[in-house]
Amino acid sequence: MEYYKLPLKFGDLMKKKELPKCRDIGESISQNIHLMITSKFGEYRFDSTYGSNIWDSDFENIFADADWSDRVSDALKKIIELHEPRLKNIIVTASINQEEIPATKANPQYRIKQKVVVQIEGSLTNTNERFSTTQKLYISPLSFD
Numbered sequence: 001m002e003y004y005k006l007p008l009k010f011g012d013l014m015k016k017k018e019l020p021k022c023r024d025i026g027e028s029i030s031q032n033i034h035l036m037i038t039s040k041f042g043e044y045r046f047d048s049t050y051g052s053n054i055w056d057s058d059f060e061n062i063f064a065d066a067d068w069s070d071r072v073s074d075a076l077k078k079i080i081e082l083h084e085p086r087l088k089n090i091i092v093t094a095s096i097n098q099e100e101i102p103a104t105k106a107n108p109q110y111r112i113k114q115k116v117v118v119q120i121e122g123s124l125t126n127t128n129e130r131f132s133t134t135q136k137l138y139i140s141p142l143s144f145d
Contacts, residue, residue, distance in 0.1 A: 003028035006035060025124065029086055030133040033120055036079055037135050050083055052076055054116060054139065069094050076118060087131060090122040099138070113138040 003022040012019060022028040041051035053075045072094040080090055094116060101111040118135045 001025070006031045025086060026131055026133070029084060029131060030135075032084055033080060033133060034135050036083060037076065037118060038137065047083075049079070052079060054137075068096065072116075072118075076120075080120065086125050087122040088125050090120065093119045096139075 003025065005020040005022055005027075008019065022031065036050060037052045037054060039051040040055040041053070042048045044050045052072075054072060073092045076094060077090055077092040080087065080092065084090075096114055096116050098112050099115040101107075101113055103110045116137050116139055119132070120135070121130075121132045123129065124131055
């Protein structure tokens with residue numbers, strides 16, 4: 001089975017060009033999980049349950065909340081179980097820490113950002129093959145690693 005890479009290039013699709021494909025099912029699953037994690041609930045009109053609660057934490061003082069990791073891990077596990085039928089035996093671990101971002105020519109200001117790391121493990125439903133992906137993003141404001 002073939003899976004298309006995200007983001008889809010609709011200009012190429014309209015020109016009937018060949019769209020890039022994922023190298024395997026694991027890459028396709030990783031892309032879907034990334035899209036889930038970085039989407040806000042209700043953002044997609046076709047399904048208001050597609051998305052994550054990480055957006056609820058943006059701009060909050062997360063370090064004052066000791067239960068944040070458990071809450072986010074549990075919520076993401078439920079969302080992945082609901083929207084990624086190609087996976088089973090899913091284990092999700094979310095952690096957060098502060099990361100120093102040095103100044104660059106493009107961005108001359110030294111910054112400290114909150115980095116969320118989400119580790120997802122499981123098995124492919126059809127083959128029982130082991131699956132693992134790590135998704136990283138910065139919140140406050142949201143950006144990707």
